[in-house]
Amino acid sequence: DAGVIQSPRHEVTEMGQEVTLRCKPISGHNSLFWYRQTMMRGLELLIYFNNNVPIDDSGMPEDRFSAKMPNASFSTLKIQPSEPRDSAVYFCASRPGTSGGSYNEQFFGPGTRLTVL
C-alpha cells in the first residue's frame, strides 16, 4: 500500500496566484480529511468528506478556499487568490470505513509545504 499521496510536496507562489493541492487517499478508505499546520495554530481540520461528500467545512478559513472530491481516489484543495498568511503545511488524511480493526485511525500523507510570497 502506497499510503496517502499528496502533490506537490513543495509549492512556492506569489500572492494572488491560484494554488491547487492534490491528494490520493488510501484505496478503499471512505473518509478524507484536509488539515493545515502552522507554528501559531498547530494542526487544524479544514474540511472532511465521507464517501466523496463534504460533511464538515467549518474549518475552511475563507471563501478563497475550496475543496472537491470528484471520486473516491482523488481530492483537491484550492486557494484562489492566495495570500502570504496561507503559508503553511497542508496535510491530507484518509480513514477506512466501519469494517476492520483500524477503522477509527486516520492515516496522513507527507504534506504539501506552501509558501506564498
Add this chain to the structure above:
Amino acid sequence: KQEVTQIPAALSVPEGENLVLNCSFTDSAIYNLQWFRQDPGKGLTSLLLIQSSQREQTSGRLNASLDKSSGRSTLYIAASQPGDSATYLCAVRRPNQGGKLIFGQGTELSVKP
C-alpha cells in the same frame, strides 16, 4: 469547546530513560484519543488509538493510557532511543462529529545518545 493541551512543549532526555508525555483535554465526552508521531518535515504517523471505553493500549515500547474522567492521557515510552526523537501529538475525537480530530500543540522530544 474542546481544547487539547500537551505539556511540556519540549523534552530532552538521555538515551535509555523511561519517559511520560502528557495530554489533557477539557471535555471528557470523547469518542477516542489518538497519539501520533511527526518527524521534521514529514507527515504524521499513528502510534496508538484508545477508544473511550478503554483504559490503555500498548505497542512495543509504547503504552498509552486514558482517564476520561480527569481528561488526561499519557504516552509512556520505555527505554528511550535516539530514534524516538520527534514531535508527539495527541488528538481527540468527539462523539457525533464524524472524524474531526482536535490536536494538541505537541511535545518535541529529543533523546540524546
